[in-house]
Amino acid sequence: MELLETLKKRALETLEKVADASGLAQWEIEIFGRKQGELTRLLRSLRDLPEAERRKIGAGANKLREKLEEELNKKRAFIKKQTTKRELLKEKVDITFPGTRHKRGHLHPLTQIRLTSEHIFTSLGFAIVEGPEIETEFYNFDALNMAGHSARDMQETFWLDKSIPGKNRYVPRTQVTGIQVRFMERHNPPFRIVYSGTCFRREATDASHEFQFDQLECLMVDKDITVANLKYILHAFFEKLFGKGVEIRLRPSYFPFTEPSFEVDITCIGCSGRGCSICKQSGWVELLGAGMVNQKVFKAAGYVPRQWQGFAFGMGLDRIAMMKYKIPDIRLFRQNDIRFLQQF
Ligand SMILES: [Zn+2]
Numbered sequence: 001m002e003l004l005e006t007l008k009k010r011a012l013e014t015l016e017k018v019a020d021a022s023g024l025a026q027w028e029i030e031i032f033g034r035k036q037g038e039l040t041r042l043l044r045s046l047r048d049l050p051e052a053e054r055r056k057i058g059a060g061a062n063k064l065r066e067k068l069e070e071e072l073n074k075k076r077a078f079i080k081k082q083t084t085k086r087e088l089l090k091e092k093v094d095i096t097f098p099g100t101r102h103k104r105g106h107l108h109p110l111t112q113i114r115l116t117s118e119h120i121f122t123s124l125g126f127a128i129v130e131g132p133e134i135e136t137e138f139y140n141f142d143a144l145n146m147a148g149h150s151a152r153d154m155q156e157t158f159w160l161d162k163s164i165p166g167k168n169r170y171v172p173r174t175q176v177t178g179i180q181v182r183f184m185e186r187h188n189p190p191f192r193i194v195y196s197g198t199c200f201r202r203e204a205t206d207a208s209h210e211f212q213f214d215q216l217e218c219l220m221v222d223k224d225i226t227v228a229n230l231k232y233i234l235h236a237f238f239e240k241l242f243g244k245g246v247e248i249r250l251r252p253s254y255f256p257f258t259e260p261s262f263e264v265d266i267t268c269i270g271c272s273g274r275g276c277s278i279c280k281q282s283g284w285v286e287l288l289g290a291g292m293v294n295q296k297v298f299k300a301a302g303y304v305p306r307q308w309q310g311f312a313f314g315m316g317l318d319r320i321a322m323m324k325y326k327i328p329d330i331r332l333f334r335q336n337d338i339r340f341l342q343q344f
Helices: 002-017 021-032 038-048 051-090 109-123 178-186 227-242 295-300 317-325 330-334
Strands: 134-136 168-172 191-200 212-222 248-255 258-267 284-293 309-316
Touching: 002 021, 002 038, 002 051, 021 038, 021 051, 038 051, 109 191, 109 212, 109 227, 109 317, 178 191, 178 212, 178 295, 212 227, 212 317, 227 248, 227 258, 227 284, 227 309, 227 317, 248 284, 258 309, 284 295, 284 317, 309 317, 317 330
Parallel strands: none
Antiparallel strands: 134 168, 191 212, 212 309, 248 258, 258 284, 284 309
8 A cells, every 4th residue: 555655745746747748658668568567566466365355455556547647647738738728829920911912914905905995885874795706607708798809808807627517617706796696596686785805817927917916896876877987986985095186088999898897096196196207198098987887787687778777886996905005016015025015
């Protein structure tokens, strides 16, 4: 019984001094170790005692084991708590330390011009509609009074190998104008719509020509639309885009899908009309094509000819962006040079 007391005292004293998990493991082996543990050895020595004594001391030894196990568990919980606390303290965040700034991208200049233009047109009562980038020969040419070879020769065209059997070839659209017919097939006038997107032509590239470019077109149809409406909307658009003082002028031209047709010039933004190298000293820059919708286009869309009148105009967004941001080469837009794009 005395040995039990001594063991208890010594064991609790050493446990008291244990400060960490490895010390605790060491203590556990010293006391409870299967071969050399002090308590294990003591329990084993009971076997040599007479039965009456063995029972008495055995009960005391079991009580001691329970006590030591209880203390061991308490100590283990305590050490775990201490360790967690230390780790949390280590993880402390200095909230006064400056943060890492994330690099944010921005919209491509052509996208910016498109969104700005769409915003102006919606404020003038136009709705935004869409059409496919891969068109059929019908929507891209035939329905727009461009059935003959001579009409199509105005545009160098890529063709896809695939075609609708016995009917139509597919073409990466050379203009967004096909959307006119697609929309009119499903809607009756009056309406005013604006639509845009990428077009493709088999062009040799130089500073002002690309084989891929963005176009934006407007179409307004009602009972009595005239060239006066066309001029008003054009002027309102360019004044909102380039600022007050911008003038427009129409010159006679030819497009298969409008009759009559016009080239539209605007006051040179480079010199405000005084004359410079951009406008070849004329003060005017040719910027887009326009006209009154050809009745043949209405017919192709299923309208009764002569019932409706409308105007349409289309412009290259690349050209508009070049004018607005004073960019000298159209090819810069699609070279993906970050040094160029970062300037917008
Ligand atoms: Zn000029």
